[in-house]
Amino acid sequence: METRRLDGYVAVISGGSSGVGLAAAKGLSRLGARTILLSRSDSRGRSAAAAVRAATPGADVSSMVVDLTAPADVRRLASDLSDLDAIDVLVNGAGSVGEPGCIAADIPRSFATNYLSHYLLTRELLPLLNRSTDPRVLTVGAAPALMRRIGPVELDRVTPDANAFGVITQALAWKMLMSMGLNENSGAHILARVFHPGLVRSNLLAGRGTALRLGGTFANLFASSLCPVIDTLASAPRVHIPGTVIIDNRGRPVREPEFVMPDNAARVWNASGQLADSLDKSA
Numbered sequence: 001m002e003t004r005r006l007d008g009y010v011a012v013i014s015g016g017s018s019g020v021g022l023a024a025a026k027g028l029s030r031l032g033a034r035t036i037l038l039s040r041s042d043s044r045g046r047s048a049a050a051a052v053r054a055a056t057p058g059a060d061v062s063s064m065v066v067d068l069t070a071p072a073d074v075r076r077l078a079s080d081l082s083d084l085d086a087i088d089v090l091v092n093g094a095g096s097v098g099e100p101g102c103i104a105a106d107i108p109r110s111f112a113t114n115y116l117s118h119y120l121l122t123r124e125l126l127p128l129l130n131r132s133t134d135p136r137v138l139t140v141g142a143a144p145a146l147m148r149r150i151g152p153v154e155l156d157r158v159t160p161d162a163n164a165f166g167v168i169t170q171a172l173a174w175k176m177l178m179s180m181g182l183n184e185n186s187g188a189h190i191l192a193r194v195f196h197p198g199l200v201r202s203n204l205l206a207g208r209g210t211a212l213r214l215g216g217t218f219a220n221l222f223a224s225s226l227c228p229v230i231d232t233l234a235s236a237p238r239v240h241i242p243g244t245v246i247i248d249n250r251g252r253p254v255r256e257p258e259f260v261m262p263d264n265a266a267r268v269w270n271a272s273g274q275l276a277d278s279l280d281k282s283a
Ligand SMILES: NC(=O)c1ccc[n+]([C@@H]2O[C@H](COP(=O)([O-])OP(=O)(O)OC[C@H]3O[C@@H](n4cnc5c(N)ncnc54)[C@H](OP(=O)(O)O)[C@@H]3O)[C@@H](O)[C@H]2O)c1
Pocket: 014, 015, 016, 017, 018, 019, 020, 021, 038, 039, 040, 041, 044, 045, 066, 067, 068, 069, 093, 094, 095, 096, 097, 113, 114, 117, 140, 141, 142, 143, 196, 197, 198, 199, 200, 201, 202, 203, 204, 205, 223
């Protein structure tokens, strides 16, 4: 897959302490970008930054602490970043599987981590992204076989009483719609895609029951510590990047489900804002 150097570029990476986010940080640092890793934990962020430096000596990498499911915390982060000239690449890499329970305002924690975190971070960083001449917002998705089969979902609220799979499905659907909305609303100034990372070394199942934990350990034996599709989507000239929302792990376009259309994208952007407001009110 095609890449080019990213010297002078700034990349902000959520989920940067582990898995897909850490792989993004390694890849983009290797291409010369300044990378800023986000984590809820200062020590996890610092040790991820050290791992990036070990992979690319001299890498310009730092970490910042944020809980992406807390709107006020994300605003504080955006304010701390506001001295930057611009953000050129935002990788929305944070995620989880099977998180139980709800955060405030009855929002399932899993939906908050897997979708709302991406919306909140992207929304707050839009002014800095818009200052870039070629901004890119890359949001982690799932296997194309799953994404392209997702049927119509609720567009105005979180589906009440959905099971774990239903919550993840809605989160994936809203990621696709968020990306379509970013492309449309920015008049294609922002290039936004949802990508399948392939099999990347991960801590996703580390805190789960024994069987899942062992499954995760086994999968990590075959997993990569890099994610080439991110390197390509972040760096290749636009003419080489397919003009659709979903991109597979080899950089190829995948046809979106039919409901992924601009009107629905606008509804989801509004609904996401209302969810963020309800979190603010309950804080
Ligand atoms: N790994 C793969 O092969 C693969 C394949 C397909 C899809 N995916 C998807 O990619 C996403 C990430 O998976 P992963 O493998 O990177 O998982 P991971 O290794 O567990 O990493 C998850 C990252 O998300 C961050 N995070 C979680 N909740 C957060 C919050 N509230 N605020 C800020 N950061 C938060 C974690 O940071 P801290 O805990 O340090 O805060 C961590 O860096 C998931 O949605 C997964 O389904 C992964």
